[in-house]
Amino acid sequence: MAFDRPRRILLYWGGEITYEGGTMSYRPMMSKKLFRINQRISFVELVDKIYEFMEVDREQMKLNIVYRHIVSRGVYSDITLTDDDGMEGIFDLFDADPNFCADDQTAELVHPGPYVHDIISPMTPHRARSIFYDLIDDSTLQVKRCDGTFWDHMPIPTRVWHYICLAGFEGVASLGRISVDHALITSLVERWRPETHSFHLPIGEATITLQDVEVLWGLHIDGPPVTGRDTTHSADAWSQLCMELLGFMPARSDIDGGRLKVGCLSAALDRLLPDDVTDDMCRQMARTYLLVLIGGILFSDNSGNKVPLLYLQLLRDLETVGRYSWGSAVLGTLYRSFCNATSPTARTICGPVLLVQLWTWERMPTLRPIRLEPAQEHHGAYGSRWDVGFDLRNAPRHVLSVFRDQLHILRPNEFIWQPFSDELLDMLPHYCTAGRDIWRAVTYLICWEIVECYLPHRIMRQFGLHQPIPDQRLIGNQAALHLTDRRGRANTDWELTHRQ
Structure with a gap:
């Protein structure tokens, strides 16, 4: 299985997960953070990353990690992550669909585009494309x-x-x-x-x-x-x-x-x-x-x-x-x-x-x-x-x-x-x-x-x-x-x- 390109994970914490109408959801006021997975990391490495981004003491807070993925439009399921087997399940989902996304608002929310080149040229240097491919840092203008x-x-x-x-x-x-x-x-x-x-x-x-x-x-x-x-x-x-x-x-x-x-x-x-x-x-x-x-x-x-x-x-x-x-x-x-x-x-x-x-x-x-x-x-x-x-x-x-x-x-x-x-x-x-x-x-x-x-x-x-x-x-x-x-x-x- 070839997981050969970066994936971005949207991390939510501090709110409430709900299960209503056969789908998983969450309260909108949860804190959010985007981070990148560049390779097949282990479960332990993922936990370390999450602690780092949340900036909390692992001695004072125990993590319960749940991964949400789309089943059909508007319907979500979840995978509780406890070990490397759970991580493999996520990677299998990634590999099965190159455009896989955990949200159904668009096929791939973060792609810089363009998809149609009649007006917008993909060759035009643009900040969004360079950030997407890690060619420049994420500094603020x-x-x-x-x-x-x-x-x-x-x-x-x-x-x-x-x-x-x-x-x-x-x-x-x-x-x-x-x-x-x-x-x-x-x-x-x-x-x-x-x-x-x-x-x-x-x-x-x-x-x-x-x-x-x-x-x-x-x-x-x-x-x-x-x-x-x-x-x-x-x-x-x-x-x-x-x-x-x-x-x-x-x-x-x-x-x-x-x-x-x-x-x-x-x-x-x-x-x-x-x-x-x-x-x-x-x-x-x-x-x-x-x-x-x-x-x-x-x-x-x-x-x-x-x-x-x-x-x-x-x-x-x-x-x-x-x-x-x-x-x-x-x-x-x-x-x-x-x-x-x-x-x-x-x-x-x-x-x-x-x-x-x-x-x-x-x-x-x-x-x-x-x-x-x-x-x-x-x-x-x-x-x-x-x-x-x-x-x-x-x-x-x-x-x-x-x-x-x-x-x-x-x-x-x-x-x-x-x-x-x-x-x-x-x-x-x-x-x-x-x-x-x-x-x-x-x-x-x-x-x-x-x-x-x-x-x-x-x-x-x-x-x-x-x-x-x-x-x-x-x-x-x-x-x-x-x-x-x-x-x-x-x-x-x-x-x-x-x-x-």
Whole structure:
């Protein structure tokens, strides 16, 4: 009998086994751990592994090991393991069916795919495939953001807040400080496919849409794209521009290429407005807040402590900056960040990943923490309802294996396709629903050099519609678009480039 490939065992403990209706089951709140069997281990070796993973003292706890396997769909039997003969019985089941699985939700829950190669190529390097074949370790991606400065300087002065609202950032600026779970984001990256810009889950494809950006963050999704000429400036020129638009001149050491250290922005926000504050001073402070918000949350890079000055030139006229399609720019940046993070060599992820966490909490109850505060009416963007305390005692957090497990066994009734009811949408501010006419538009998302396809026709269930077999619109040039970046493209007019 040839047991010649790794098998993954899902270990449950700490709950209750039940036998009802002729099948074996268990309480869902049991602790879980995935581990791998690489060879024909003995019963004693298996026991040692289980003690190791449970992190308990074998002198204080005696194990009773029961193996569950599928007899037919929805019907399970059990094998009590006490010696090597029981282990041989399990190996016989493995050998009898190469695709044997202890759960009937799918033939093989952990296989990275793809099974059909008309859209997704098996040759595309992907984090999930490399982990499956032990080519990389199971380390968690580090989420890079530098928005702490923004929340440290709340509340925003009233006259300054007026200009932030005028610029169209009222919704996202009202979110509050929300921590990002790096393990949750990593588990979702492993489910992301760059070819379709969607998560491939046991219940089907799902993704973050323009609806989510607008409802959760209140960002404008219609209007001119966030792009233009990528002008290269000297450090002195950037300093002069900061003096004009932000009201202070940073030291040359605070400017790194076209990026500004967030520390000097924090120092600028520390200064109190004088009693005789002028309108220009309020505008300058508003731009400082916006630059931290844009560079720290919406378009953060891998530095973790610098914000791109590229966006400063767009903030010159606060009366017109709100006309830009900031929401589509954020979504395009998010797609690009997740696509890059699927690389087996990726160690970090940046960009608006908080949006993904809020999206997950809205749609997958098994992955979200329990709110301590009761639901209440919200007057801002809907994502602000998660700026609350959580009961984390029974909630999965910061453990990659737990999130992987929850996604592997995700059932249809554990995914909310439409978390935003019509009644809810009618209660939200106008800026959270102003672009609903284009939520389902198949188009491109642009942010400077970034161009990413937006494919809502692949996830029609998120809009309450029947999902037909989707066509392959906009997919053909995805690989070429992903290769486009700003390196070596100084002074490029990206708007003109995209038109060509």
